[in-house]
Amino acid sequence: MIHKNWLAPLAILFILVCWQVISLLKIFPEYAFPSPLSVVKSFQEELSTARLLNDIVASLWRVAIGFLSSACLAIPIGLWLGRNRNWNTAILPILNFFRSLSPLAWIPFAILWFHIGDKPAIFLIFLATFFPLTLSVISAVATIPDIYFRVARDHDYNGTELLFKVTLPAIMPQLLTSMRICYGISWVVIVAAEMVGCQDGLGYGIWDARNGLRLDTAVCYMITIGTIGTGIDKLFQRFTKADNLKWGYGKQ
Amino acid sequence: MVNNDHAHIILENVSFTYGNMKVLDNITIEVRRGERVVIVGPSGCGKTTLLNLLTGYLQPASGRVKVTSSVRTVFQQGGLFPWLTVAENVGIGLRHMKDIVRRDAEIQDLINLVNLKGFEKYYPHELSGGMKQRVELARVLAGTSDIIFMDEPFSSLDYLSRMEIRKELIRLLDKRPKTLVMVTHDIDEAVQIADRIIILTSRPTSVCHEMYVKVAHPRHNTQPELLEVAAHVMEKILV
Numbered sequence: 475m476i477h478k479n480w481l482a483p484l485a486i487l488f489i490l491v492c493w494q495v496i497s498l499l500k501i502f503p504e505y506a507f508p509s510p511l512s513v514v515k516s517f518q519e520e521l522s523t524a525r526l527l528n529d530i531v532a533s534l535w536r537v538a539i540g541f542l543s544s545a546c547l548a549i550p551i552g553l554w555l556g557r558n559r560n561w562n563t564a565i566l567p568i569l570n571f572f573r574s575l576s577p578l579a580w581i582p583f584a585i586l587w588f589h590i591g592d593k594p595a596i597f598l599i600f601l602a603t604f605f606p607l608t609l610s611v612i613s614a615v616a617t618i619p620d621i622y623f624r625v626a627r628d629h630d631y632n633g634t635e636l637l638f639k640v641t642l643p644a645i646m647p648q649l650l651t652s653m654r655i656c657y658g659i660s661w662v663v664i665v666a667a668e669m670v671g672c673q674d675g676l677g678y679g680i681w682d683a684r685n686g687l688r689l690d691t692a693v694c695y696m697i698t699i700g701t702i703g704t705g706i707d708k709l710f711q712r713f714t715k716a717d718n719l720k721w722g723y724g725k726q
Numbered sequence: 727m728v729n730n731d732h733a734h735i736i737l738e739n740v741s742f743t744y745g746n747m748k749v750l751d752n753i754t755i756e757v758r759r760g761e762r763v764v765i766v767g768p769s770g771c772g773k774t775t776l777l778n779l780l781t782g783y784l785q786p787a788s789g790r791v792k793v794t795s796s797v798r799t800v801f802q803q804g805g806l807f808p809w810l811t812v813a814e815n816v817g818i819g820l821r822h823m824k825d826i827v828r829r830d831a832e833i834q835d836l837i838n839l840v841n842l843k844g845f846e847k848y849y850p851h852e853l854s855g856g857m858k859q860r861v862e863l864a865r866v867l868a869g870t871s872d873i874i875f876m877d878e879p880f881s882s883l884d885y886l887s888r889m890e891i892r893k894e895l896i897r898l899l900d901k902r903p904k905t906l907v908m909v910t911h912d913i914d915e916a917v918q919i920a921d922r923i924i925i926l927t928s929r930p931t932s933v934c935h936e937m938y939v940k941v942a943h944p945r946h947n948t949q950p951e952l953l954e955v956a957a958h959v960m961e962k963i964l965v
Contacts, residue, residue: 624783625805628798629818643809721808721851 508690513697516690525679530698532675533664536592540599541660545653548604552611553641562612569612573605577663581670590671598667603656610652614645647714647722654710661703734759734873734905735780740789742775749775751930752789759872762899762906764916767926768963773909774802776931777877780907793873795905798866800879804858806850812861813837813846819869836864839898856887863895867902876908880915889947892918896943913963917955918945925962935962 476484490510497509504512520526555562577598584594618641626640642649668677676699683691714723735757742750749772757763767773778784779791781799798819799805806815816833823829837846840860850858859880866874880888892915899906910916916923920939927934937958941951 619803621801621803621805622807624781624799624801625807625818627783628781629821640807643807646809717849718809718811721849 505687505689508693512690513693516688516694517697520691520694526694526698529674529676529679529695530702532592532672533668533677533699534702536595536668536675537599537657537660537664539592540596541603541657543596544600544604544607544656548607549611549649552608553615553637553645555608556612556615557641562616566609566612569605569609572601573609577602578666581667584667585671588671590673592672594671595664595667595675595677598663599660602663603660606659607652607656610655611645611649614648614652615641618644643718647719650710650713650719654707657706657710658703661699661706665699734761734794735907736790736792737776737780738790738792740779740786740791742772742779742784743787744775748930750779750786751932753926753931753933755924755933757905757907759905760903762919762921763908763924764920764922765907765909765924765926766911766913766916766959766963767909767931768928769911771926771928772931773911773926774877776926777875777907777909780875795873796869796871797873797875798869798871799875799877800859800862800866802878802881804850804862804882806858806861806865808850811847811849812842812853815850815861816864816868819865819871832868836868839867839901840864840894854887855883856891859883859887859891860894863891863898867898867904871904873905873907876906876910878910878912879908881910881912888912888915893944895919896945900943913956913959914947916959917941917952918947923955923959925959934965 494510497504497507501507508516517526555565580598580601581594584597588594588597622640622644623636626636631640664675665677665680668675669681672678676695679695680692683689683695713719735755737753737755740750740753741748753776755763755765765773765776775784777799779786780793781797782791782793807818810818813833816836817829820829820832823832834846837843840863842857842860842864845853845857850861853861862879880891883891896919906919908915908919917939922936922938924933925935925937926932937955939952939955941949941955945952947953947956
């Protein structure tokens with residue numbers, strides 16, 4: 475029996491072998507289906523010029539700013555709407571409308587409004603995460619069992635104490651899950667956002683590689699994006715293991 | 727008309743309606759300081775509504791509700807905060823105490839009192855149903871409030887835990903006397919705990935009978951006197 479720690483590495487190894495076999499079979503020409511070896515070479519190339527590192531930093535920065543500013547607005551608005559039925563009824567359809575628009579539909583506006591550089595990408599990340607995060611905070615607040623508020627009332631919790639000692643802890647597990655999902659969304663959107671209006675970043679890297687017909691470099695960027703995304707997700711997952719949050723996640 | 731304004735809790739000619747439906751009809755109840763009153767009645771008769779009026783969660787359509795002291799409530803669904811440990815949950819009623827050493831000592835005292843020593847750092851989801859209810863008891867005993875309301879507090883427990891925790895409640899109330907108002911549909915529970923049992927009719931609910939249970943503690947539910955009281959209560963409810 476294989477130890478469970480080996481299962482994921484073995485699956486990755488299997489994919490690598492399949493990749494190598496397909497490239498040896500030459501189903502697609504080399505330039506359209508780079509072999510693992512050529513990708514390793516392009517990794518070396520990118521690392522030696524420090525371009526990859528620069529692109530990673532640029533993308534992480536944009537995602538962080540876009541995501542954080544969206545969270546800073548979405549969480550308070552969600553908390554407020556979740557406890558105010560009338561405002562919620564008024565605003566919910568608008569939030570749902572914008573939520574169902576792909577953030578990529580905003581690309582023309584992003585460029586016209588913010589021109590080039592970090593701003594359009596940050597704006598797109600913001601739009602991609604703000605609506606789903608707000609909606610999920612609203613639903614998290616609305617589904618807090620009434621009993622917690624009654625206990626709080628019994629013990630004279632009011633105002634900010636009620637917010638920070640009852641409401642926020644009560645939604646924290648769901649909030650963390652939503653933030654984890656939204657961070658995933660922003661990491662997906664950044665690639666598309668950087669394909670226009672940017673001169674660096676992981677998305678730009680892929681675009682640039684495509685223009686130069688260097689798909690080995692594109693694959694090397696894709697692997698980087700996937701690896702960082704997984705790493706950050708792991709980081710979020712670690713928060714869910716905190717003692718005062720475990721109650722919200724059932725058995726893991 | 728209730729004349730005794732020294733009573734700890736007064737409900738005077740209280741009525742309550744949900745929409746067009748009259749739930750409570752002209753109820754008058756008076757509870758003295760330190761008294762343990764259990765209110766029983768058929769399912770759906772408005773026992774919880776009555777308790778919600780007492781806590782101020784609902785307002786009566788007519789009549790007067792007067793509760794002269796601060797109150798702690800044990801709810802049917804269990805109201806422990808899942809993000810706090812046992813000690814933190816017990817301590818929420820003491821959080822304004824300035825002297826932290828004294829506060830911690832008081833929390834520890836209460837935890838010892840409900841026999842949960844060693845479980846201070848556990849979270850509610852790590853405890854059994856009976857243990858959670860003990861934490862709730864410790865929490866309502868904490869602090870200076872001297873009225874406890876209980877809404878079917880033990881209905882989710884199994885038979886043995888229920889027997890156990892009733893005895894526990896009596897023991898705790900002997901050590902830290904408080905006025906108790908409990909609503910339940912469980913007649914055994916009522917006769918084991920109550921100084922006085924108030925029996926409600928079905929909707930629109932009014933008080934149909936009340937009786938004092940003059941049997942010394944510890945009470946066992948097989949005692950002939952208690953069985954007699956239980957039979958009497960049953961008879962009144964079924965009428």
